[in-house]
Amino acid sequence: MTAVDLAPQELRILVAVADEGGFSAAAARLGTTQSAVSHAVRGIERKLGAVLFERGRFGARPTAAGERAAAHARRVLRMLQVLAADVRGAHTGEIAGPLRIAAFRSAALHLLPAALERLRAGHPGIEVSVSVVRELGAGTAGEVAEGRADLAIATLNGPPQAGLVGGVLLQEPYSLVHPAGHPDPRGLPLVDWAENCGSYTRAWWAAQDWIPAATVSAEDDGAVLSMVGSGLGMAIMPALSLTGAPSAVEITDLGPARPYRGVGYVTTPELAATDAVRALIRTLRSLGRTTPERTKAQLRAL
Structure with missing residues (x-):
């Protein structure tokens, strides 16, 4: 050729x-x-x-x-x-230059800030830009594949798509979220959003005969929390989405069989070898080792 x-x-x-x-x-x-x-x-x-x-x-x-x-x-x-x-x-x-990150909403709000603060402290010359991308269709990983981002924070349930590399940073447990003090939260209608249920929850979800079809659909997880807090229903949500949940909602553990969502990073093989991306991956991994316990502590405190 x-x-x-x-x-x-x-x-x-x-x-x-x-x-x-x-x-x-x-x-x-x-x-x-x-x-x-x-x-x-x-x-x-x-x-x-x-x-x-x-x-x-x-x-x-x-x-x-x-x-x-x-x-x-x-x-x-x-x-x-x-x-x-x-x-x-x-x-x-020195490690310097632009670094483009794509992340879904809850990761951008609750996972990235600590990582970027630590990255800036160690490498002030790195110029970070973050795009919030809905985790639908190609999602955040698609931004990397299309060359629009250097690294994505993505939901992972196995290896990244062909041509990309990555790894899982943490496993988020799902919980039942409902109006605080409600006597029968499982009897409430379901509030949901399009990004919520992926392959990692589908089998578990289908086996739960107490979960109805969604009667209220919201734009994102923040809107879901607001609607639940207003008494419009209950929701099944992952831990990152529940960080800083308002006092109007109550979080209930779904038990040992609860589903988890993998959250990780995705990049290209060539970018994975570059200084700025390697520095970010090291930072994310160091935070990922502590995030699950920190998240559990936050949930217990709510």
Whole structure:
């Protein structure tokens, strides 16, 4: 197979068109002309031997091949940035540069802050940005696969998807959450949100004949807690979502057969070897060893 030689500027054009959804918007982002972008994309398509964008009045929509190409392009461009940061680090002995993290809501609220505080203390030159991503579909790991994030905090029930690497940091127990002092919490309607029930809870959930179908659906776990506290129903929720739960709700252990949710990190093999990502993984692992006991103590105190 003939090697394909794409210049970094071609990769930037490819990503800009995919991100912006059109040649004109991509040209404005890159400070060039629409005709130059269109010409470059045709050249990239000839080199790759595939149509990367569907053209139309709607703009330029990536084909399946275009989505794959854009993901690879983002990751290659990111590695060029990391190359410079790591080389400077080898010279100065300091770890610095941007670090992009994708996390689902409860992890961003209750797991990441302590890790980032410790990371900043040890490596003040690392510039962290965090995106909160719903853990649906491709979820946070998809942000890494697409080249939009360097590391994801993801729910894990086994190895990451092909092409990614990662590890479990902690196992969150699920608990019954209900209005404080309610005499029959299991008789209440169920309040739930779309991200809650994954493969790690589905079998357990199906075996519980006391759990009804959800009659109230909320946008996220924070809204669920608010609704439960207002007396609208009960919920089955993982421990991170219950950190700092309001006094209006009560948390009841589901017993020894309760389900757990694995929470871990996901990155790419190439980024896993870079200084900033390695520093973050070390920090997350050190916190992950203590988080389960800390979470249990928090739950006992509620």
